[in-house]
Each structure stands twice: as C-alpha cells, then as structure tokens.
Amino acid sequence: MQKLIFTPTPLSEAYLVHSKSFEDERGSFSRVFCIEEFFDIFKGNIAQINHSVTLTKGSLRGMHFQYPPHAEAKMVKCIKGSVYDVIVDIRQNSPTFLQWFGTTLSANNQSMIYIPEGFAHGFQTLEDHTELLYLHSKVYTPEYEGALNSFDETLNINWPLPISNISEKDRAHPMIQKDFKGVIV
DSSP states (O other): OEEEEEESSSSSOEEEEEOOOEETEEEEEESOOOHHHHHTTTTOOOOOEEEEEEEEEEEEEEEEEEOOOOOOOOEEEEEESEEEEEEEETTTOOTTOEEEEEEEEEEETTEEEEETEEEEEEEEEEESSSEEEEESSSSOOOGGEEEETTTTTTTOOOOSSSOOOOOOOHHHOOOOOOOOOOBOO
C-alpha cells in the first residue's frame, strides 16, 4: 500500500511529496521515506540527515548546492513552524534551467519536497522557531559547496516577507554571470 503521494512540480524531476497520515486517539503516524516508494526517483542511499532550527520569522537561508561529483539529492520536511521553500534548476541543458519553484512547507500541511541533484535550495521562515529535517543522498563536502545569491535579478525570486535575518555568507553569494552554464549531473 503506497503511503507517499508524488506530485510533479513545474521543474523537471522535482516533486512535492505528501504523506498519508493515520490518526487515532493517540495522535498520528506518517511515513517520511520508503526506498521502495522512492526507488524510481531517489538515486543512491540516504547518506546524511540534517536538522535546522531558525529562530526568527523572515529569516533567509540559501541558495545552496554541491558540485559534482558530490551533487546531492535532498528531501526536505518542515517539522515545526513553516517556510517558503525554493528550488532552482541549475542543471546544464535542462528544459527548466534557471527556473525556480517555491512552495510552503509546514508542520500543519505535512508536505515535503524532493530536490534532485543539480538544484540549488533555500528557504524563508514564515514563523518564529521553525525546524526543518533534510535527508541527503551525499555527505556534505565543503570544498564542493556552491551557492547562488538569493537576490539575483536573473532568478527574481519572490520572497514572501521582508528579510529579517540572513548570514553574511549567504548575502555574499555571487550573482549569476552571463557565461554560467550550470552543472552536469
């Protein structure tokens, strides 16, 4: 019995993932990941699981990715609060190259997003004290870290709130240059 529902996003090979929740007088139970249900889209195994806590509504994190051969697929789930989650396709020769997609992930809606290799990822918190859980297909490798600037006019991402907090590192990420060809995954 399938317990996860995969809905394609407008970006090639990226999906919103909804879990069927089972509830009774004790509370609820839902599946976050099953290799059998993800077999066709999640390449590799889960190599790392991360948990982030962001304290202030309006905070921005992103737009992060890893270069090949350490490019990673991710599954992101909001476990407390809510975020506006954004992905950008940076795969060379992709039909959706440099297009972005944003969606609200929240503890209430229980939605997740599957992000394939070759995508940049970031989010803005919509509530104070928001927590995300990330499942990664590769271990974080700092020397292969890459990022796009969240305010790049080429992307023109519509962040829903005024930015209340962003790290200096994220603020300083480079703008996309005319010769940017993307990544090969």
